[in-house]
Amino acid sequence: MGEVSRGARAVVVCPDIRGQGYDLDAESRLEEACGLALAIGIEVVHSVVIPVRNVRPNTLFGAGQVENIATTCNLEEAELVVVDGALSPIQQRNLEEKLKRKVIDRTGLILEIFGERAATAEGRLQVELAHLDYQQSRLVRSWTHLERQRGGFGFLGGPGETQIEADRRMIRQRMGRLRKELEQVRKTRALHRQRRGRAPWPVIALVGYTNAGKSTLFNRLTGAEVMAEDLLFATLDPTMRAIRLPGVEKAILSDTVGFISDLPTQLVAAFRATLEEVTAADVIVHVRDMANPSAAAQKSQVLGVLTDLGVIDGEDGAPQIPIVEAWNKWDLLGEDKREELAELAAADDTILPISAIAGTGLDEFVEALDGLLTSGAREHHIVLPAGEGHKIAWLHAHGNVLAEEEAGEGEDGPLRAINVRLTEKELGRFESL
Incomplete structure (x- = not known):
């Protein structure tokens, strides 16, 4: 996703907003946020709980608190600030301008982890969908300073479409395609599971x-x-x-x-x-x-x-x-x-x-x-042509071979008789070779 680079030095701040009901206390939340950062290879050089009495719509934190974060970043040579809470696009942009550093909030951080850990087709599509949704909100509400008219003959949404509207439309189209792909993945999931089996x-x-x-x-x-x-x-x-x-x-x-x-x-x-x-x-x-x-x-x-x-x-x-x-x-x-x-x-x-x-x-x-x-392994007596070396090797690699001997001649040449302990799942895999 490219938001955060591995090994980045980060200051983690946990806003403790007065009157907001949290599941965990502030110290536990801070510890969890540091754990999340470490999970994607971020180096946490400083972490702190910051009490917030009144939320500032422009920066979340008060001016003095923002200055303290900036000082800590300079002292610790941090290039990234992780805020363990939800930042509005405006708050994120203003904090980045004041701190002169990349700022990522809790949702952005979790998306990074999901992006790295998604191992299935559905996982990757769902994460990209969530990421685009997140990006779209940042784009529309915080990039008003980029508004510029773009003329045209209707090919790109009509004359006078702003750059933001065009970008927003592209994201919506991509999200539409992803939802269709997700539907397809769900339909073929049984097949995937069978393959993984x-x-x-x-x-x-x-x-x-x-x-x-x-x-x-x-x-x-x-x-x-x-x-x-x-x-x-x-x-x-x-x-x-x-x-x-x-x-x-x-x-x-x-x-x-x-x-x-x-x-x-x-x-x-x-x-x-x-x-x-x-x-x-x-x-x-x-x-x-x-x-x-x-x-x-x-x-x-x-x-x-x-x-x-x-x-x-x-x-x-x-x-x-x-x-x-x-x-x-x-x-x-x-x-x-x-x-x-x-x-x-x-x-x-x-x-x-x-x-x-x-x-x-x-x-x-x-x-x-x-x-x-x-625990579910049972003994099986399997006779194979000696020429099927790959199957014999598979049984040695995946089962517990108890005995193996020559078993006369078959249509395709010499035979091998193998007594092997296999689980039901291993037997199924062997039969599908």
Whole structure:
């Protein structure tokens, strides 16, 4: 989307507007905003909560507060200011002029993240649609200083059409085309899902609230050596990596976009679409920050979205895809809290206490994932012509080969008999080769 460059040094400011009902307190919102910025590689050099008694229509903040932000930017050599709130186009433009820096608001920041994380056709289209909608409001209301007449013979909307009207019309046309494409994508979604079901490796999707530690766990499990060791995966999406498990030679770990409080309503459809890939996962790992006082509220929000996506049955609450909870940040809990949660975890084999940053509990976590992915495996006796080397190699790569021997001659030459343990999904993939 080009709004923000990776590695940009940023000052994050969280306006605390008097009388506005927020879901979280100011410090939690500031922490969340910093987490969002870090999620797309922005370097947060300073973060601060700014109380706002009276909203200034032109700049949101008071003149003194704007000066303080400018001073901080100069001291910290920041090139970007992230405002954790909604800015009107006028406020954004005026702040950029006064601070002499790029300014991005919460909606713009979230759009950046969605744009980077959208892995499906629907996700990409929904994000572009939301981005154009956002851009259109900036264009129409804040570019009045660019108004200029453009003559013509009716080819471009008639004589005297202003540049803004032309740009606005182009955006509307693009949005119309995107909506048609979206309709087409939805019609063929079943086909896409069928194709993804034949993907050569099982998929493990990480979901969870922003700042729960998904990316830390993702990096810890995949490790930089994966890239060096197997260049085949260098072409995978940056949020997908191959990992090895004891009983699964290769699995794809997918790091999805984090769940966010106070999601702007125009972004809800885009957010859900970026999570569409979760519906094709073999296992979902719900990463939870157990040191966060809002952990229970965050869990219910995550489960609500998974229910909307059809991953959890809305009537009986049963998951359609196995879900395990990774209770993260175990190292940050007090002794009493840890003991209390350890009892709950011991009684439920879908709960795994871990610390992604310290590495605690990860061996047990990997074993549990391995068990889930191989639990449905049954032994199959498969006879193949020896010449079908690619199929024999596939069985060795994806199944647990128990025995292999010569099995006489067939119409096409020598035969091989293979006893192999495969899950139903792997058997389906093998049969479609």
